[in-house]
Amino acid sequence: MRPPMKTIAIQLGLLLVTALFNVSFAQDSTRTLSGEQVLEIVRKYHPVARQARIHVDKAQADLLIARGGFDPVLGAYVARKRFGGVDYYNRTSPEITIPTWYGIEVHTGIDNYTGERLDPTMSKGQSSFIGASIPLAKDLLMDKRRAYLKQARIFTSMAETEQQLFVNDLLMDAMDAYWGWVSSYNLYQVMRTAVAINVERLDLVRRAFNNGERAAIDTVEALAQLQSFQYQEAQYRIQFTNAGLTLSGFLWTDSGSPYNLPENIVPPTAWDDQRLLATMELDLNALLTIAENSHPALRVYDFKLRALDIDKKLKxxxxxPKADFRYNHLSKGYNAFSNISESAFLGNNYQYGFKFEIPLRLSAGRGAYKMAGLKIMETRLDQVQKQLDLQLKIRKYHNEFSVLKEQIGLQTLNYGNYQRLLEAEQTLFGNGESSLFLINSRENKVLEAQQKLIELKAKFFKTAFAVQWTAGLLN
Structure with a gap:
């Protein structure tokens, strides 16, 4: 016995309403990938994050190099001349020099001169000395060794801040890829469900037509709707596949190998739960204050200005003028301290030298000093511009975040309204007062509203991370 036409209509309605209003994607909880998991993977294993850590290590190596400028230096000079059977001289002169922070170098050493034709200025036999070299003008308050060490310390701190900046940008790129993947997956699942619904609907309509209860045009209507959805399903499938490839570019293993994300790993079911944002700072005034005080990009400029200020002092x-004074206290034998208390500073047993020079026009010095000042001005202007750019970005993304939240509320209501319209149309269809064409039209509106809602939610979460990014909080 053939089922009556009203029974077929009821079956169609139950199929549609059940499928569209209770869409759920079966997921194995152990095969999901959340945004926090992506962030953790990127922080630990992504090559750019690792390179940022290497950047810090390199800065620390540069600091060690700069400290080498203050290492004590042990040297020795050994010379001998013998000609025509005559020992002219035989010289052995080891010396140790100890640099100090204030540009003074302390040195001590021993001399042993023997030979038949020594330079009259040389003290024959064994002697020793202890003394110092003192800059009296140039290099007294600042010299290259002190400047490089101070700058190396600053650059080490700056490298750590730049690491935060690199990671902040990297994590934002990863979140952009992640939420694109989440959106693509959910859109694909919605369309898969719609295709499954329409396959069963076409089967029901064909059976109704074979039983003489539906017109042939209804099978064409059902087939056209199915084919339209199959086309969209293929489109969303390739989008989801490509989004997975994009996200895979941020996923690496602990062994340093790239990880290709399998298609059976999906977003969590509760991916759109706004409580996931509870730990984020999303207050506009707080974000502006945080960015002004601690954004890595602005802190980098602070370090640059400190380094440039040291460079200006060096210039x-x-x-x-270069005015260097060198003094040695001399002693007989190898004990440099043997008679140090017996001789006045310039009374006996001493040697000193004074060197003075100054360029008459100071052209190079004046140019270098002016250039250092201009670099500071240029960097300060860049910092002010960067601070303004960050403030505008924070306000822009925060405005977008607030509007998206409102739009999600409106779109949720809109989606519900289209669902009720579809239910009403289905009731009319069951009473023989509507057509499959109108059912399909209502269904299309429900699907469009659902897809728009998914896109808005994914954009909402991505914008929340963008707000954190602009404030420099993704690290």
Missing amino acids: FQELL
């Missing part, structure tokens, strides 16, 4: 030394 100022080029405007000063």
Whole structure:
């Protein structure tokens, strides 16, 4: 016995309403990938994150190099001349020099001169000395060794801040890929469900037509709707596949190998739960304050300005004359301290030298000092511009975040309204007062509203991370 036409209509309605209003994607909880998991993987294993850590290690190596400028230096000079059977001289002179922070170098050593034709200025036999070299003008307050060490310390701190900046940008790129993947997956699942619904609907309509209860045009209507959805399903499938490839570019293993994300790993079922944002700072005024005080990009400029200020002080030394004084206290034998208390500073047993030079026009010094000042001005202007750019970005993304939240509420209501319209149309269809064409039209509107809602939610979460990114909080 053939089922009556009203029974077929009821079956169609139950199929549609059940499928569209209770869409759920079966997921194995152990095969899901959340945004926090992606962030953790990227932080630990992504090559850019690792390179950022290497950048810090390199800065620390540079600091060690700069400290080498203050290492004590042990040297020795050994010379001998013998000609025509005559020992002219035989010289052995080891010496140790100890640099100090204030540009003074302390040195001590021993001399042993023997031979028949020594330079009259040389003290024959064994002697020793202890003394110091003192810059009296240029290099007194700042020299290259001190400047490089101070700058190396600053650059080490700056490298750590730049690491935060690199990671902040990297994590934002990863979140952009992740939420694109989440959106693509959910859109694909919606269309898969719609295709499954329409396959069963076409089967029901064909059976109704074979039983003489539906017109042939209804089978064409059902087939056209199915084919349209199959086309969209293929489109969303390739989008989801490509989104997975994009996300895979951020996923690496602990062994340093790239990881290709399998298609059976999906987003969590509760991916759109706004409580996931509870730990984020999303207050506009707080974000602006945080960015102004601690954004890595602005802190990098602070370090640059400190390094440039040291460079300016170093360049100022080029405007000063070079006036170096060297003094040695001399002793017989190898004990440099044997008679140090017996001789006055310039009374006996001493040697000193004074060297003075100054360029008459100081052209190079004046140019270098001016250039250092201009670099500071340029960097300060860049910092002000960067701070303004960050403030505008924070306000922009925060405005977008607030509007998206409102739009999600409106779109949720809109989606519900289209569902009720579809239910009403289905009731009319069951009473023989509507057509499959109108059912399909209502269904299309429900699907469009559902797809739009998914896109808005994914954009909402991505924008929340963008707000954190602009404030420099993704690290």
